[in-house]
Amino acid sequence: KAGVTQTPRYLIKTRGQQVTLSCSPISGHRSVSWYQQTPGQGLQFLFEYFSETQRNKGNFPGRFSGRQFSNSRSEMNVSTLELGDSALYLCASMRADMTQETQYFGPGTRLLVL
Amino acid sequence: QQQVKQSPQSLIVQKGGISIINCAYENTAFDYFPWYQQFPGKGPALLIAIRPDVSEKKEGRFTISFNKSAKQFSLHIMDSQPGDSATYFCAASLMNYGGSQGNLIFGKGTKLSVKP
Numbered sequence: 001k002a003g004v005t006q007t008p009r010y011l012i013k014t015r016g017q018q019v020t021l022s023c024s025p026i027s028g029h030r031s032v033s034w035y036q037q038t039p040g041q042g043l044q045f046l047f048e049y050f051s052e053t054q055r056n057k058g059n060f061p062g063r064f065s066g067r068q069f070s071n072s073r074s075e076m077n078v079s080t081l082e083l084g085d086s087a088l089y090l091c092a093s094m095r096a097d098m099t100q101e102t103q104y105f106g107p108g109t110r111l112l113v114l
Numbered sequence: 115q116q117q118v119k120q121s122p123q124s125l126i127v128q129k130g131g132i133s134i135i136n137c138a139y140e141n142t143a144f145d146y147f148p149w150y151q152q153f154p155g156k157g158p159a160l161l162i163a164i165r166p167d168v169s170e171k172k173e174g175r176f177t178i179s180f181n182k183s184a185k186q187f188s189l190h191i192m193d194s195q196p197g198d199s200a201t202y203f204c205a206a207s208l209m210n211y212g213g214s215q216g217n218l219i220f221g222k223g224t225k226l227s228v229k230p
């Protein structure tokens with residue numbers, strides 16, 4: 001079974017630009033969560049999507065948004081990039097049928113904002 | 115109240131020794147406590163997880179000890195090996211929060227180095 005895939009793996013942007021990251025969950029998984037990982041703040045929850053609806057949201061500004069498609073694939077968008085948005089963005093998928101709780105993480109997209 | 119505090123920040127252990135990482139949480143509503151292992155350039159991978167109704171769970175060389183009254187849980191790695199060298203994260207979540215566990219609250223991580 002293929003794991004969680006994220007594209008692109010690396011990205012360089014400049015301040016003020018916007019970026020879209022993509023995540024393909026494990027087949028059969030309906031929940032996709034996004035996390036930001038930085039050396040200073042660690043792993044922080046951004047949001048979770050389930051059945052194309054945002055189900056949970058972390059404490060991030062509105063510049064961070066996401067969506068989920070009918071095939072459970074998800075995208076996250078960051079508008080008006082700031083230097084502090086440089087981070088590893090991780091996507092995790094979960095079956096979310098309440099019988100299995102494990103979130104499986106992808107390898108992440110490393111974003112550098114110059 | 116949503117924090118999970120993890121210690122130590124880094125840990126050096128000799129091969130064959132026991133590695134112990136501790137976490138403390140504040141929100142008594144948390145009811146799922148996983149540990150993740152992350153190697154450089156990779157995403158975190160689930161190592162072992164526990165629910166509050168169990169005080170200990172063991173899987174191979176990895177054991178979680180859970181103290182509900184103290185709001186603490188710890189990871190013990192027995193017979194530590196150089197291949198265990200990685201960053202370990204504890205986490206917590208609410209089973210019923212929004213009906214999902216898709217919002218893990220992570221500790222800051224412990225970088226473990228196992229010396230041969």
